[in-house]
Amino acid sequence: MKKIIALLIAIMMLATLAACTKDEGPASPSTSASASTSPSASDAPSASASTPASTESSTQASASPEGSAPAGPTDPSVNANSIGFFFDDVDPHSRRTYDIVWAYMRPMALFLNIHDAMVELEDVLNFKLTGYCANSDIDAMLQNIEIFADQGVDGYIIVIDATANMRIKEVLDETGLPYIGILNSVRDSNGSEIVPLIGMEGFTIGHMMTQWLYDNYKKYWGDIDTSKIGMLNYTFSPNIDFHERHLGNIEKFNELLPGNGDLIFPADGVSGALDEQTGYDLASAIFAGHPEVEYWFVPSCLELYAFAASRAAETLNMEDRVLITTANSDVLSAQWDNGYDGCFVSCIATHALQYAAPALSGLVSLINGTSTFDTLWSTIRNPRDLYTYFEMDVEILTIDTYKAFFDRVRAESGL
């Protein structure tokens, strides 16, 4: 009896697996099977008339991420539109379908939205996307990068976790495949960016958030005594990008309210996790423990923390004395869609397409061989960086402006 039940459950499990595999539509084995781990010259498209003559040699160069710039191609991204989308000189439909992996550490709204935006671009750029979430297991991510390479994928778009970024870069380099980072910078000891990356520069974002809170507090609180304004300043210190946002906030706050330095209260999520509960615990303790602060600026490095702070303010009946803003807009825009109008009042706008479009056009051009790590976005590179940190064009949104922003980005994406 035991064997029969075990066998039945095993069969059911395998049948379910087969069904869900079919639903999710993995890249067709015939396609990926034909793909070599390093794109060879023959994989390159025969190209349209305008394809540079050096495409084949540059393709070879791109097989090594550290490959030097080919003689022929210049930066194909100079023709990028306002959200960073560009075509290189290769017709996507004249070549085989590329097999691209989107890998990230945690199932967060931002990453899931980026996944959906990437899927929208599948037909436009002729690739098949595999989404992979490591569920916070870095070791599993390292192993699966290798497994995907063995399966013949063409390249990665990846959130390189800050706590093991050098090791992740090392493993990516070992695969010999091109990759582009999203969100987290990877810098050497001199502060030079060593991975092509799409993101938001931390200090700038910190300055923007605090400046916005200062410029707009009168609209919400009227003409108040500014000496009573304090700041609950979130960070997640192991992540250098998040922490730079935090430092940028402090710098700007001290500049705008020089006498209020004692009213800055850091809230470091390292004591918990990158989740809402951690944000709530920190905010409720700080709000409740400092009655000397009458008005609170809350600039957050992470949307979930910002949302948690709004819940804490609501619970403590201080919504009319708290102003919250954050980087990224996936959580708040969804809340606004559902009618939210609390003290979480603004966010730095990022449409998922702003991450997906430049990352995919860049990766496809790396796979095509029309650019290398060195030439990609070279015209906009900060001189201190080895490879380009592609800074997204961001602005601060409120409930009155967010829909127009998302409509504009979508219109400019060409979708």
Place this chain on the structure above:
Amino acid sequence: MGAAERVKNFLKSKTFTLLCILVAIMAFFWYFSANHSFLSVRNITSILYSMVLFILFSIGVSLLVIFGEFDLSPGYVGTAAGATLATILSGTGIPWFLVMLICLLLGIVFGLINAVLVNKFRVQSFIATLAVGSFLAKGFSYIISGGRAIAIDHPVIDWLASYKLWDVVPVTVIISVALILVYGIVLAKTQFGRSIYLCGGNKEAARLAGLDPKKLSYLLFANSGMLGAMAGVLFASRLKSGNLDGTNSYSFPAVTAVIFGGISFGGGSGNMVGCFLGLLIINAFNNGLTIMRVSPNWTGVASGALLILALTLDYLSNRRVRRQIGGKTS
């Protein structure tokens, strides 16, 4: 016992059931993977590599579960050991072998704290180890590292992370397989191993038979802590950093593998072969899901189905034993 009887017993055993499941999973993924790459040497190595940390955690937990106790702390202890390794290696001139020894001793200390709570204060092992792991060991990781991931740049750690025998088999795979083999032999063939089973079956009876269950408990908790620390050191070497999330989340999958491998929650039964097969099935299954490009949203469901399968088998097996005992007594 004749050969026919032995074959008959084997066909009735949990090991045979596990082998059947393993073969079914292997065959399925082999057939459906691109170019049948699931059973390529590289991928099999990859599966074994993914088992390394779980093997270390599972050995310690297995012995305790057979003994009739439970340990949820080794994942956190591993993180603490990894953070300690990174902090000391990067900030002092202490030789690497001493640093590793300190890490193992740290694991033993956490294990002994567990044992004291269980034996002296009569705290249930589930609660005691959860508290020691998720508060003491986790807090220790943050304190010693200052709340930062600390990079490790050391040739021995590089070697540990990347050396492959014949350019194929990672050295950590060899270490872990050797360990489970040694522990398997100790458990099955020695007086010490038999005393673990005896205590797991009935502690009072074991005490009356002249054994010292408390002493054994101290040994097994310390051993589990040490193996957790060893896993943490290997994890830190793989990442080349002392990571604050580290191996925290590894305890439950290790317990899943232990139960899946036929080691009963009730204590007194199970072996290292089952534990190894359980780990192999779970890791091969996860590897196959990745190869098949199954959405990560589904992998959790699939792993849950595996756990349910394990618990169902455990329940059915226990019921059969209870019925047999009931039949004999009546």
